[in-house]
Every structure is written in C-alpha cells, then in structure tokens.
Amino acid sequence: MNDSLSKITSMIESAKDLSIEAAMSASARLIDSTNAPRPQEISSLLNSRSNRDISNGMKCVIGLIAKGEDGLPYFADVVKNVTNDNAKVKQLVFIYLTKYADAQADTALLAINSIQKSLNDKTPSNRANAIRSLAGIKISSIVPILALSLKRTATDPSPQVRAASAMAIGKVYAISGKSKKQMYEILGTLLADSDVIVVSAAIKSYFKIFPNIRGETKNWKFIHGNFRRICSLLSKFDEWAQVYAIDILTLYCRKFIAKPSENKIDPDLSLLVQSLEPLISSVSDMVILTVVRGIYLLAPWHLTNMDIILTRISTSTNDTTTRVYSLQTIEYVCQDLAHIFAHRFRSFYVSPDDPPGIAILKLNILGSISNDTNFKYIFEELKYYALHSKSRIVKRGSIKAMAKCSQISPEWSERILQWCLTNIKVLGGESLSEILTVVRFIIQQKCAASGDKEKHEIMNVLHKLAFYLIDDGQNLENNAKASIIWTIGEYTGLAENSIGPDALRMSLKSFATQAACVRYQLLVLACKIVVYNMNRLLSEHGDSNEDKQTVNLKLQETIEFRMFQYVLHLAKYDPSYDTRDRARMFSVLLNSGIDRAPLASLILQVPKPTPLVNDRAIGFDEEFKALKLYFQVTEWSTDISQLPSSSIRKEAPIQYNKLSNASSVFSERSKSPSPVNTQSFSSNQFSKGGVSQSEQIAKTYQLQSLDEFFGSDEESSEEEEEVSEAEEEDFDGDDDDDDDDDDNEGDACESDESEEESSENDSIQS
Numbered sequence: 001m002n003d004s005l006s007k008i009t010s011m012i013e014s015a016k017d018l019s020i021e022a023a024m025s026a027s028a029r030l031i032d033s034t035n036a037p038r039p040q041e042i043s044s045l046l047n048s049r050s051n052r053d054i055s056n057g058m059k060c061v062i063g064l065i066a067k068g069e070d071g072l073p074y075f076a077d078v079v080k081n082v083t084n085d086n087a088k089v090k091q092l093v094f095i096y097l098t099k100y101a102d103a104q105a106d107t108a109l110l111a112i113n114s115i116q117k118s119l120n121d122k123t124p125s126n127r128a129n130a131i132r133s134l135a136g137i138k139i140s141s142i143v144p145i146l147a148l149s150l151k152r153t154a155t156d157p158s159p160q161v162r163a164a165s166a167m168a169i170g171k172v173y174a175i176s177g178k179s180k181k182q183m184y185e186i187l188g189t190l191l192a193d194s195d196v197i198v199v200s201a202a203i204k205s206y207f208k209i210f211p212n213i214r215g216e217t218k219n220w221k222f223i224h225g226n227f228r229r230i231c232s233l234l235s236k237f238d239e240w241a242q243v244y245a246i247d248i249l250t251l252y253c254r255k256f257i258a259k260p261s262e263n264k265i266d267p268d269l270s271l272l273v274q275s276l277e278p279l280i281s282s283v284s285d286m287v288i289l290t291v292v293r294g295i296y297l298l299a300p301w302h303l304t305n306m307d308i309i310l311t312r313i314s315t316s317t318n319d320t321t322t323r324v325y326s327l328q329t330i331e332y333v334c335q336d337l338a339h340i341f342a343h344r345f346r347s348f349y350v351s352p353d354d355p356p357g358i359a360i361l362k363l364n365i366l367g368s369i370s371n372d373t374n375f376k377y378i379f380e381e382l383k384y385y386a387l388h389s390k391s392r393i394v395k396r397g398s399i400k401a402m403a404k405c406s407q408i409s410p411e412w413s414e415r416i417l418q419w420c421l422t423n424i425k426v427l428g429g430e431s432l433s434e435i436l437t438v439v440r441f442i443i444q445q446k447c448a449a450s451g452d453k454e455k456h457e458i459m460n461v462l463h464k465l466a467f468y469l470i471d472d473g474q475n476l477e478n479n480a481k482a483s484i485i486w487t488i489g490e491y492t493g494l495a496e497n498s499i500g501p502d503a504l505r506m507s508l509k510s511f512a513t514q515a516a517c518v519r520y521q522l523l524v525l526a527c528k529i530v531v532y533n534m535n536r537l538l539s540e541h542g543d544s545n546e547d548k549q550t551v552n553l554k555l556q557e558t559i560e561f562r563m564f565q566y567v568l569h570l571a572k573y574d575p576s577y578d579t580r581d582r583a584r585m586f587s588v589l590l591n592s593g594i595d596r597a598p599l600a601s602l603i604l605q606v607p608k609p610t611p612l613v614n615d616r617a618i619g620f621d622e623e624f625k626a627l628k629l630y631f632q633v634t635e636w637s638t639d640i641s642q643l644p645s646s647s648i649r650k651e652a653p654i655q656y657n658k659l660s661n662a663s664s665v666f667s668e669r670s671k672s673p674s675p676v677n678t679q680s681f682s683s684n685q686f687s688k689g690g691v692s693q694s695e696q697i698a699k700t701y702q703l704q705s706l707d708e709f710f711g712s713d714e715e716s717s718e719e720e721e722e723v724s725e726a727e728e729e730d731f732d733g734d735d736d737d738d739d740d741d742d743d744n745e746g747d748a749c750e751s752d753e754s755e756e757e758s759s760e761n762d763s764i765q766s
Helices: 002-032 039-046 051-066 072-083 087-100 105-118 124-136 140-153 159-175 177-191 196-212 227-236 239-256 267-281 285-298 300-305 307-316 320-340 342-348 356-369 375-388 392-405 410-422 430-449 452-470 478-490 500-510 516-541 545-557 559-571 577-590 594-604 618-631 664-670 683-687 693-699 706-732 737-765
Strands: none
Touching: 039 051, 039 072, 051 072, 051 087, 072 087, 072 105, 087 105, 087 124, 105 124, 105 140, 124 140, 124 159, 140 159, 140 177, 159 177, 159 196, 177 196, 196 227, 196 239, 227 239, 227 267, 239 267, 239 285, 267 285, 267 300, 285 300, 285 307, 285 320, 285 618, 300 307, 300 320, 307 320, 307 342, 320 342, 320 356, 320 618, 342 356, 342 375, 356 375, 356 392, 375 392, 375 410, 392 410, 392 430, 410 430, 410 452, 430 452, 430 478, 452 478, 452 500, 478 500, 478 516, 500 516, 500 559, 516 545, 516 559, 516 577, 516 594, 545 559, 545 594, 559 577, 577 594
C-alpha cells in the first residue's frame, strides 16, 4: 500500500514539473517565435476583458523590451491595466511604468490614483513597484503627492519598500523644488536605517543628489553621524553601493580629517582604511579599482600589498574597458609610486593579440617602472617591438618608452642613443621619425650637462647624422631628412660650425629636387650658420663703427655667407609660400649688416623645448584626462585647528522600524502555522499549555452589520488622517516636543479606548 502511494505521489510530482516546463516553454514561444504577435494583436490582448489575455499581452510587451525593442507605442494600453486585480499583471504594469513614465508623463498622470492605492497593497513588491512608478513620473506638480507618499513608505515594515523609497528620492530630487528639504530629511533617516539594503540604496541616492545639495554644512549633515557605521557596513553593501560609499567617504576624509603619515593617523581614517583593505579581494573589478583610488588618496603606503590584485585585473579580465581602466590606474599610480610595480614588469609585456590602446598603456607603464635592475630585460623587449611588431602604434610606443627610460642613467642613455643611430637606416616612416625624436631628446639631455665629455659625444652624433644625410644610398624619407637638418642646425654652435657648412654644401646640389620641408630646413640651416659667423666675428673685432664695417666686409667674403645668398636666391622662386615668405624675412634680417645680429640670434638660436616623449593619441589622452579628474579631490587641510573635532562623528542612533520586527523574515518561519480549525492547535500554543476556551471563542467569526462595517472604516480612516497630520507637524518643526508627546499620548489613549470598546462589543455578542 505504501509503495503504491509513493508511486502515485511521484507521478503527481512529475506531472506538476512537466506542466510547469510546458507553461514556461509556451510563454517563451510566445515571445521568441518568428510568429510573434503583431502590434495590433498585442493591443487587443491588453484591451481584453480576460486577465489571461491581459497577462499574455503584458508578457509580450515586457519581452519586446527585454529584446531591446521599443515598448512605448503600447503606453496607453498598458496604463489602462493599472487598476487590474491580478497581482502579476499589476506588477508588470508597474515595471513598465518605471521605465516609460518619464517619456509620457502627461498620460502617466492618469494612473496616479491607482498607484497611490497600490501603496496600501499587502505585497511588499507591489508597494515597492508603486513608489518606483510614482517617482518615474517626473512632473513637478505631483512632487507634493510624492513627498507625502515617500514619507509614508520610508517607514514601511518591508526593507524592500524603504529601499525603493530611497532610490525614488534620487530620481526626483532635482525637480523637487520646495520639497527638497523634506526629501533630504527622509533620505537622512534612511541612511540610519537598521537594514543594510536600505542604507545601500540611500547611499546611491545620496551620491546622485550630492552635487545638487546647496550649502557646505548640508552636504555632510547626515554623513557625520553615519561615518563609522557606513565604514563597518562596507563589506555588506552591493558592489555599486560600495563604489559610491568609498568615493563619498574618501572625499569626506580629505575634507574633515587631518592629513596622515606613516607614524600618525586619525582613528576614523584608520577605520576606513581597515574597512577598505578586505574589499581588495572583491569579485567586482570596479570595487577593487575604487578601493585603490581611495587608499592612494588617503594612505598611499598601504598600496604595497595590492600590486598582485591590480596586475591580475589588468591582464586576466576579458572586459576591455575594465582592462583599460585598470592599466590607466596603474600608470597614474606609477607616477609617484613606481617601485610598487617595478618587480612585476613581465606582467606588462605586450601580447600579439592586445588591442592598440592596451598595448600603448602597457608600454607607458614599462617606461615608468624601469630602473637599473629591470631595464636590461625591458630594453630587449622594447627593441623587439620596435623592429618586429606588425602594429605601427606599438612600434612608435616602444620607441617613446625608450626615450622615457633614457633618464634612468647616463649609461643606459648612451646605449639607447647608439641603438637609435644604428637603426636609422633600418626603420622608416613614423618609426624613423620617433627615433630621431629620441636622438634629439638625448642630445638635449647631454647639452644640459655641458661637460667636455658630453660635448664630444654630441659632435660624434652630429657627424653620424650628417653622414646619413649626404649618403645617397640611405634613401631617407623627407621628414627624416628635415629632422636631421634641423638637429645639425640647432647644435651647429656647439660644434663650432664644423659640421653644418659641409652638410649644407653637400645638400645644395639637390636643393631643387628636395621636398618642401627639406628645402625650408636647408634655408634655416644657412641662416643659423651665418648668425654663428656674425657672433664670432663680433667677438673677435669689437662693437665700434669701424669694427662693424670690417666685420661686414669679412662676413661677405666667407663661403658660408655666399652659400646663404645662393639659398636665398633659390628660395625666392620656391613653390612653397612659407619658404618664400621666410626667405624675404631672413633677407631683410641678415643682409642689413652686423647691426641686427642680436635680433637674428634671438630668433634663430633661442633654446628649444624638450620633445614630448609622453604624448598620446587624442582618444587615449582624453580618457587619461578623465582619469586624472577622477583622482583629483579636495586637498588636505593645512590648518588643523580649523578641522572639526572627532566628536562630530559620534554615531547617530539607528532608525528601527517599530511596525515590524528586526527579523521579520525569520520570525514567521520560526513559528508553527496557525491551526486550521478551532479543534486543533499549534506547537507554539502547546508549549504554552494548550489552547484556552477564551482564545477559541475570540477566534470565532462574528457577523457584522453594515453600520458596524462602515463605522469601523470611518474610524480607521480618521485615525490615519490624524497620524499623517501629526507626522507633518513633526517634520516641519512647527510644534514643540512636549506638544508632540501629548498628542502621542492622546492617540495612544484613544487607541486603547477603541480596543477596549471593541473587546466589550465582542464579549456582548458572544
């Protein structure tokens, strides 16, 4: 017999599972099939009298929205069903209104009364959806209604409803007008709520409305008392609440706490840092990166233990955006704390499948973390990328990284310079231009040292560059030739004019066949050579009038001046407007004699800025600028006496909801179910000694007349009105605390009297 019953039970369970699977597959086919309902069919379903048809229509609309299609055309048909008695239909309507109420706010006004009635629904999810939908109708005229509704739902027994109220404040605060103060006070109450879900939602809304809060004291009014509690709850928040809370608390510490050091740190700041450190193991990459920002801005010496996690995020995640952001964070941190990642340089080697943006960030990091210990390995990688990479961006980025690494030591600078000079004849295009930029950068570094050894090294470099310039077998590109000519002319004074004239003489043979940029640089080189001769002759003969005439005569007899005149003659008929204009300017400047030598020196021999070796592509540069702005916060206060005392952060009292138990979810499960009839009793009652006869009589259903029924409704409505009026008076602060206590006592007395009267009536009826 038992076996047959078990078989029947298993058959029933399997049939139940099959029916559920069939219903799910049918609903899926309704949405995903190729024969999906047309808009006219969906509208007819939504306007049907059958709840089943309306439910199917709502499922179709929500399915279209889930697939990314626009559900706005069905707005009027959906809003009609806001008064539907079916709980599932009403929930779908609220979800729809939450998304589209802002798009057609005027039409959504028709559903306000029904939404307000749903705030009294028995189901917490329906009440939460109702307040979300009401907040989605962003019309300033309904803000007072919304404020009263929020005031009521902020004390709802369900944490789900209170959390929805907190999120609703963030949506409508910008249009609240005169109700902003009331909204902000409600949000402050929710920040001190006893439930973590509510505090998490309140943090999100607070972060959203923070820029719109006026007044320095109002901004942080509710953070002072909740600072320590939020620190203790950080690990319990959801990931986005953690991100917002960390940003808020970081800014708060920079504003109200003294700047720490490794030996001295404020206890509250230490509490925050200790709360942040466990979050470095979070499953969310955004939380980890926000924690890194917070610790970097508050106590950067604590970052030494976080290099492993940051490196893992930047190299292992599949999300390109997260990888880019993590690499940008590492690059930014390396500007001040490069030693943290110096021993992990191999993690930033470029892979063949890395996108260009990620490859450039890795190369920039390699250039930032290089030192005497690891550069011999990094240099080999950079040379390989520059010579063998298939990406032009990677080639250029690796050469730029070499320029950054040349600042490590003179020894490595010389090795990089020799490699660049060797590969001038190997590389071409943009890579060759970058190599010449690196050569110029290193020469300027050597020139700043101004020693005999550095001067000799610079002359050797100029000799090699001149050889590459006049060698017809090199087949240098035009931009490379122009860059070499500019470098020779810029340092011709340092070489005492021993290289420039010969390079100019050899290049003038092919002046007419050269590109416009090369012809222009040859003109500038000739001018710089003449200016050097002017200054040399002036220093030899003096500044008197007779000496100036002698200098002019000797200058005109030099071969350098004759080459200059020849270049001017050629440049007068140059196809380039720029070259012709500059030729006329230099002719007036240098053919006027020795008197204008100081002006010519000022124009042609002024020190040039160092080439940029850290510049980026425009897109990457904009992203990095955004990261810099994100890391820029308020500076630490230099005057400690102006900071408030730590007593301002005394914990505010936690707001418990008196209408529900703190563990309402578990309290119902811990008790046995109520008896199904008067003859049975629960285990809870059994533990108390059974069920008394009076309890059975009290639970007996009593039939009421119509007058009694309507009378009880009127009394309950009057009580609700009195409670709401008392709450408004308490919020506005119009009454004193003593009056409020008297009102509360009066309400309590009235409620006690009503309870006594109802009990007397029940006893009389029984």
